[in-house]
Amino acid sequence: MGRLVRKLRGLGVDTLELDSCEPAPLEYIAETQHRAVVVNYRTKIGKRRWCNGVKCYVLPELCNTIDQQLTAVMQEFAIEVDPDSLLGRCVSCNARDWIITTDKDMVKGQVHPMTLKLYNKFYVCGGCGKVYWEGVMFEKAVTHLRKFVNHDRLDQPVSESDESSDEQTSDERTRWARALRDGTIDSTQARKLHDRMVSEKLTEDLVHDPREKKT
Structure with a gap:
């Protein structure tokens, strides 16, 4: 997920990357910071669409490249990128x-x-x-x-x-x-x-x- 995270940040999207794939910490951070969870289909929560009220988006198995994953995330969350925001985040x-x-x-x-x-x-x-x-x-x-x-x-x-x-x-x-x-x-x-x-x-x-x- 690291390369996907870096590209989202490159587009100016506020994106966190967590080491833990356990549901509890992901749900807590997403709920308290008003975020959604994006996971790989191979993770423990990869079959769930919602995690105790927090939206959990599972990357499609057929998304084989980072750009395909990026496209899927942008479409799922209707992300519109401001050109002036490109590469504005570390x-x-x-x-x-x-x-x-x-x-x-x-x-x-x-x-x-x-x-x-x-x-x-x-x-x-x-x-x-x-x-x-x-x-x-x-x-x-x-x-x-x-x-x-x-x-x-x-x-x-x-x-x-x-x-x-x-x-x-x-x-x-x-x-x-x-x-x-x-x-x-x-x-x-x-x-x-x-x-x-x-x-x-x-x-x-x-x-x-x-x-x-x-x-």
Whole structure:
């Protein structure tokens, strides 16, 4: 459920993820916070539609991809996404409070050194401290999420890599790195290099100035 939760948060939807699948804690939190419960059909409560008065939506067994699950949830709860809310919440902790900074010393040690060299503005989550920036992966994420805003659902998630070009060999990466160090490539090329060399984990979740989205 983790990837589904992250995509819902990416759309600006207030979403919690709980480790426990026991009915009692799920029902209590949903009732006290006015939430609905979404579960996988394999869980203990996967056959129930209501949990002591709290709506429990069971993801259809035929929803094999994360985007299919996302579409099903949005249709079930009639979620309408404000384009200005895209990526306005931290996908890691659900917070929507941000510290926007250009002070690279503030985020030093939390991001890749090459990221510090190529980007000047960073967004620090006020909830968990995770650092984000607007890079190529941010642009791809926004493009993908906008398809759900327009109700043009996709069955396949956005690619996490640059599908338009062949993968570079190790020798090519070495030459690019040397050129970047020597200052013989421009900033656009440098950013492309950066997004190939930095691990996917560091660049997959990027945000802009947040706007609240309530459901």
